[in-house]
Amino acid sequence: MAMDANNGIFLVAITICEIENKESWRYFMTLLKEFIGDIDLITIISDRQKGLVDVIQTCWSNASARYCARHVYANFRKKFLGLRNLFWAVSRVSNIIDFQQAMEKVEAVDREAHRWMIENDVRSWSRHSFDLDSKSDHVTNNMCEVFNSWLGENRELPILSLLEHYRRRVMVQMQARANARNDWITTVPPTVHRKINGLIESARNVKDIWPGSDEFEVNLLALTFVVFALFREGKLHQPQQVRHVNIKATVKGSRYFRSVELKHAIVFWCDKIVQA
Structure with a gap:
């Protein structure tokens, strides 16, 4: 699966x-x-x-x-x-x-x-x-486990009949998804689209400053982060990948490294596209 x-x-x-x-x-x-x-x-x-x-x-x-x-x-x-x-x-x-x-x-x-x-x-x-x-x-x-639940009472079928059951089930599923694709409002799958919209909403209080290098200053309420973005072939990674980059922050006088949250990545990824 x-x-x-x-x-x-x-x-x-x-x-x-x-x-x-x-x-x-x-x-x-x-x-x-x-x-x-x-x-x-x-x-x-x-x-x-x-x-x-x-x-x-x-x-x-x-x-x-x-x-x-x-x-x-x-x-x-x-x-x-x-x-x-x-x-x-x-x-x-x-x-x-x-x-x-x-x-x-x-x-x-x-x-x-x-x-x-x-x-x-x-x-x-x-x-x-x-x-x-x-x-x-x-x-x-x-x-x-979802796949295994398809078996149900068909578990006792002969091998060829069992495989035919799966073939028909998959065929119906694939056609249903093809039909559902016509209702998408963007080229991004609905599940991903909803997730991105939720991140955009949660990032309303996040502000970033991009000086044109691989660093960003990210401000979230009382916290200020210096974010080091990851680039590949001159292009900034997609938000899903950017959430794993290292972040150096100063909070209450202490400095530490951690991974940047995805909502921070949404902000400076989008800003870089606009400024480019």
């Missing part, structure tokens, strides 16, 4: 095998790679199924591999109770400073839980460390 530009599930490929093991995953991933090609940027979110991690490293050595945080949490709560909110705070933070603060809160409550997170490769299921070039910030693969 994959996600389309409008944040909807998109069936890429399906296979039916006798058992879930390393060989069946190798068979599936090899055929998948032959079908879609050797993509430079691809993100794979898995439940760390048997043999899958090793197969990903072999077949997709350039892939940005993540672990589904929901399944990581399922293992976490078997040992540590009452830490649900702290766990998801660690998983969903988008910058290193907030991540460190979230981990400090976990350590203050339970040092063993803090050690468990570190030992279980927290960077593979915490948003702050995701590849900057990835277009997805999902921390779970819940879309697969």
Whole structure:
């Protein structure tokens, strides 16, 4: 399963095998790679199924591999109770400073839980460390559960009938989305459009000054930030990518680095386009 530009599930490929093991995953991933090609940027979110991690490293050595945080949490709560909110705070933070603060809160409550997170490769299921070039910030693969729910009573069908069920379901879904595209009011997908409008609204109190270099001064109420923007081939990154750039701020006399929030990126990204 994959996600389309409008944040909807998109069936890429399906296979039916006798058992879930390393060989069946190798068979599936090899055929998948032959079908879609050797993509430079691809993100794979898995439940760390048997043999899958090793197969990903072999077949997709350039892939940005993540672990589904929901399944990581399922293992976490078997040992540590009452830490649900702290766990998801660690998983969903988008910058290193907030991540460190979230981990400090976990350590203050339970040092063993803090050690468990570190030992279980927290960077593979915490948003702050995701590849900057990835277009997805999902921390779970819940879309697969939606796909599995399609089975219903059809789970008991013969193999060919089951595949026909999926084929027809996908065919209807794709046509419905094609029809819905005619109602879009912009070239930007509706889900993204609503998100951008919400960010624009939340950025009304954000002011920026661009001196023409790779620095911006961003003013938010009583706070002043010096933002270092990321450029590629002479062009400023899209807002989704700019939210990961480093920011140096002075607050109450202390200087620290953190990632710029997306609403700040919206302001100085739009201003640079206007001034250019």
